[in-house]
Amino acid sequence: MGRGRIGRYTERVRGELHDAFREDFTPRELSGSFAIGAFITMLPTFGIGLVAFVAIGYVFGWVSKLALFASVLVFNPAVKWGVYAASFALGTILLGPVEGVSAAGVSFSAGPDIVVRLLVGNLILAVLATILSYVVVYRFARRYQSTAVAETIDETLEEIAETTLDSDSESG
Structure with missing residues (x-):
């Protein structure tokens, strides 16, 4: 990936989180x-994760759908192959x-021993990513x-000052 592409990707993630x-x-x-x-998203859900997102967003009112789906931008399919390699390792x-079996020859069809190693590693990485993401x-x-609150307070104080100054100048 080029620097420009990474920059656009980073801005997209930042924009989604900003909206959330x-x-x-x-x-x-x-x-x-x-x-x-x-x-x-970190788990190998093979597309079922999106169904889980919709169900979670529908069932739980406290869930931010934008924040939920923003995670897909971070852990997208291109990144997941690296996650799978790290999971198997x-x-x-x-x-x-x-x-x-070498790391280059890993696939789900290669056998249960490989799948178990992949899933154990993947579950551990998913838990770590979950904790890190939350923090x-x-x-x-x-x-x-807190920045938004400070800006709102500043705007409110400016409006009060303007209103007070306008009413003082009209009465004086």
Whole structure:
């Protein structure tokens, strides 16, 4: 990926999260929504994850659909292949190597030993990504909302000052 492409991708993720932050959700709801999305997206759901997103968004009113779906931008299909490779490597470290199989020859059709290593590693990475996602988005949301509150207070004070000054100049 070129620098320009990464920059556009980063701006897209930032834009989606910015839109989610402007919704009427608390930082915990936003970060929880993104973290749930990160967990589901990290797992090998083969498209069923999107169905889970719709169901979660429909059933739970506290879930920010924008934050939930923003996680797909971070853990997109291109990134997931790297996640799967790291998952298999982690599973192999934890459970030991599979005889006669190299990292280049990994596929679901290669056998249950490989699938188990892939899923164990993937589950661990998904949990780590979920925790990290929650913390990062929570901090961003808190910072964003405190900045938004400060800007709203400033705007309100300016309006009060203008109104007060206008009424004083009219009466004086």
